[in-house]
Amino acid sequence: MAVSAASDKAKRQPIVNARFVEFLTKSWSYLFLLGLVVFFSLTGTGFFSVRNFSSILTTSTLIMLMSIGQTYVVITAGIDLSIGWTVGLSSVTTARVMRDLAAGGADVEYAMLAGVFAGLLVALAPGLVNGLLVARVKVPPFIATLGMFGIVRGAAFLLTDGQQVVRGLSAELREALRGIGNGSLLYHIPDHGLVWFRQPPDLEPTQIRQVSQLLPYPVLITALVVIVFAFILARTKFGRHTYVIGGSEEAARRSGINVDLHLIIIYVICGFTAGIAGVLHLFRFTAGAPQAGEAALLSSVAAVVIGGTNLFGGEGDIMGAVVGSLIIAVLQTGLVILNIDSIWQFIVVGVVIIIAVLVNQLQSALERLQSNV
Amino acid sequence: MSEAILTASGVSKHFGGLTAVDNVDFEVYPGEVVALLGDNGAGKSTLIKCISGVYRPESGRVMFDGSDITHQPPADIRSRGIETIYQDLALAENLDVGANVFLGKEVTRRLFGLLPVTDDSYMRQEASGVLDELDIHIPSLTQKLVNLSGGQRQAVAIARAMYWNAQLVIMDEPTAALGVPEQRKVLALIRSLREGNIPVILISHTMHDVMAVADRMVIMRRGRVVANIARAEASEEIIVRHIVGSAENGENAVMI
Numbered sequence: 120m121a122v123s124a125a126s127d128k129a130k131r132q133p134i135v136n137a138r139f140v141e142f143l144t145k146s147w148s149y150l151f152l153l154g155l156v157v158f159f160s161l162t163g164t165g166f167f168s169v170r171n172f173s174s175i176l177t178t179s180t181l182i183m184l185m186s187i188g189q190t191y192v193v194i195t196a197g198i199d200l201s202i203g204w205t206v207g208l209s210s211v212t213t214a215r216v217m218r219d220l221a222a223g224g225a226d227v228e229y230a231m232l233a234g235v236f237a238g239l240l241v242a243l244a245p246g247l248v249n250g251l252l253v254a255r256v257k258v259p260p261f262i263a264t265l266g267m268f269g270i271v272r273g274a275a276f277l278l279t280d281g282q283q284v285v286r287g288l289s290a291e292l293r294e295a296l297r298g299i300g301n302g303s304l305l306y307h308i309p310d311h312g313l314v315w316f317r318q319p320p321d322l323e324p325t326q327i328r329q330v331s332q333l334l335p336y337p338v339l340i341t342a343l344v345v346i347v348f349a350f351i352l353a354r355t356k357f358g359r360h361t362y363v364i365g366g367s368e369e370a371a372r373r374s375g376i377n378v379d380l381h382l383i384i385i386y387v388i389c390g391f392t393a394g395i396a397g398v399l400h401l402f403r404f405t406a407g408a409p410q411a412g413e414a415a416l417l418s419s420v421a422a423v424v425i426g427g428t429n430l431f432g433g434e435g436d437i438m439g440a441v442v443g444s445l446i447i448a449v450l451q452t453g454l455v456i457l458n459i460d461s462i463w464q465f466i467v468v469g470v471v472i473i474i475a476v477l478v479n480q481l482q483s484a485l486e487r488l489q490s491n492v
Numbered sequence: 493m494s495e496a497i498l499t500a501s502g503v504s505k506h507f508g509g510l511t512a513v514d515n516v517d518f519e520v521y522p523g524e525v526v527a528l529l530g531d532n533g534a535g536k537s538t539l540i541k542c543i544s545g546v547y548r549p550e551s552g553r554v555m556f557d558g559s560d561i562t563h564q565p566p567a568d569i570r571s572r573g574i575e576t577i578y579q580d581l582a583l584a585e586n587l588d589v590g591a592n593v594f595l596g597k598e599v600t601r602r603l604f605g606l607l608p609v610t611d612d613s614y615m616r617q618e619a620s621g622v623l624d625e626l627d628i629h630i631p632s633l634t635q636k637l638v639n640l641s642g643g644q645r646q647a648v649a650i651a652r653a654m655y656w657n658a659q660l661v662i663m664d665e666p667t668a669a670l671g672v673p674e675q676r677k678v679l680a681l682i683r684s685l686r687e688g689n690i691p692v693i694l695i696s697h698t699m700h701d702v703m704a705v706a707d708r709m710v711i712m713r714r715g716r717v718v719a720n721i722a723r724a725e726a727s728e729e730i731i732v733r734h735i736v737g738s739a740e741n742g743e744n745a746v747m748i
Contacts, residue, residue: 350607354603354610355600355607355610356600359598360596362584362591363584363587363591363596366583366584366587367583367585369580369582370583370584371584371596373582374597375567375596375597376595376596433584433585
């Protein structure tokens with residue numbers, strides 16, 4: 120009894136407050152995001168405005184959508200390097216189908232719908248092949264998706280005949296795309312108040328510059344995708360099995376989970392959210408571009424890691440990836456507003472990734488420490 | 493003693509030219525702990541895998557609870573109630589106790605009467621019930637397994653087998669990676685399985701464990717069963733002599 124009393128005493132006097140450290144390690148990315156927003160709001164003129172926040176959210180959608188699927192893959196201890204080009208493939212395919220159908224005399228609405236459908240469908244193909252390679256052929260995810268990286272890249276450029284964009288989108292089509300890609304469900308216009316669905320056409324140029332998009336469509340669509348996939352991961356049996364596979368593939372197999380099928384579905388999901396990103400990219404920029412997601416690939420992995428998802432699998436969530444994407448988007452915008460060369464964003468994001476991994480390790484070390492007490 | 497719940501008769505398994513299990517007869521009776529002993533390569537693990545369905549024996553029959561399970565797939569044999577707890581335990585250490593007891597068999601409820609979501613509080617509660625039955629105390633059921641001790645993890649694996657109505661538990665070196673107090677807990681768990689009338693096949697190299705919990709010792713050597721000794725007649729010396737083969741070779745054989 121004396122011994123246990125002594126060890127109880129030792130427990131009550133930790134060197135650092137364990138709860139506080141645990142709180143910090145678990146929510147540092149949220150605090151970091153908040154800190155960034157406060158910092159840029161105090162230092163950058165025009166940063167703290169509805170207009171700017173809605174632009175940051177819109178900017179973040181590309182990385183965010185890619186990081187949603189990536190989170191699933193990383194939780195299973197995999198990685199998908201191909202999705203950057205899947206975004207491009209999807210963007211190009213959507214643009215081509217729309218262009219050709221519209222040129223053939225189809226309604227713009229019909230052409231757009233068919234294009235979106237084709238763009239989402241084509242994005243499933245690389246995911247399916249990745250999944251088959253990883254699950255059935257046991258190719259390491261890094262290698263399988265690196266191969267797919269090249270294949271999808273080539274396919275995307277073949278579809279544009281080697282050009283940087285799909286040529287020949289009609290003005291009418293572009294206008295329709297812009298309506299969604301740069302549109303908002305709700306606008307705030309000085310002297311007009313709130314306006315739903317459409318910006319009034321008769322605004323003065325000075326007014327146009329002051330229009331705030333309160334609910335941009337790309338953000339709404341992304342939010343919907345976030346909610347659906349966050350729910351699936353956190354609450355459903357499918358989500359649970361994803362964590363089981365990440366924790367121990369062997370345990371998953373022995374407990375009767377169809378690991379192969381599950382992995383295939385996860386790589387398809389990863390392609391799918393990249394496909395949504397590609398379609399949205401086309402809507403925002405009205406140009407089907409093969410390299411639409413090239414630069415966003417590593418950012419999406421960064422967002423996942425910054426959000427606390429463990430690259431060795433088994434841990435992580437969608438909200439982490441959302442916060443990680445927002446951190447990157449805030450940095451991109453904030454540095455520009457501060458008039459700092461945007462190249463610095465690479466350095467800052469790089470530092471943040473390393474901090475994220477260090478914090479993750481600190482957390483594991485802390486957990487080990489606690490379990491040894 | 494009542495009738496055997498598991499009977500393996502004339503079981504043989506070859507790997508190329510090597511006879512891993514050679515015409516073995518092996519029984520387990522309800523509520524007993526049988527230690528399966530032997531040197532490395534004696535055929536213990538192969539015999540166990542012939543029972544759990546991982547290997548298909550070339551000859552012989554395995555009967556369990558009145559039915560022939562000889563060439564059934566592992567999943568079917570498991571669903572009949574033969575649970576094998578391997579050294580690596582097959583747990584998801586990134587998840588909590590409830591999730592692990594229900595691994596692959598998660599219980600769901602309908603959110604808003606519509607969306608099927610995992611019913612974590614139910615699973616945690618059920619897990620806590622079976623842990624109580626086994627008299628295992630785990631400080632927090634929401635802890636990830638990675639934060640539990642080796643003995644507690646072993647306990648979770650046993651609790652899972654219990655919860656899913658194991659009729660026979662096979663344990664492969666359950667105390668190998670544990671400290672002394674933890675080893676004691678696992679031995680206590682094996683005893684409580686026996687008290688619940690669930691037979692246990694225990695593969696172990698630790699003589700102390702075997703002497704502490706086994707009712708009967710079956711010793712294998714070069715693929716054959718060379719001795720079948722009741723606890724009352726066993727001593728460490730006799731067991732070791734059978735394991736190294738000096739019992740058959742006469743008194744002059746060298747003991748290690």
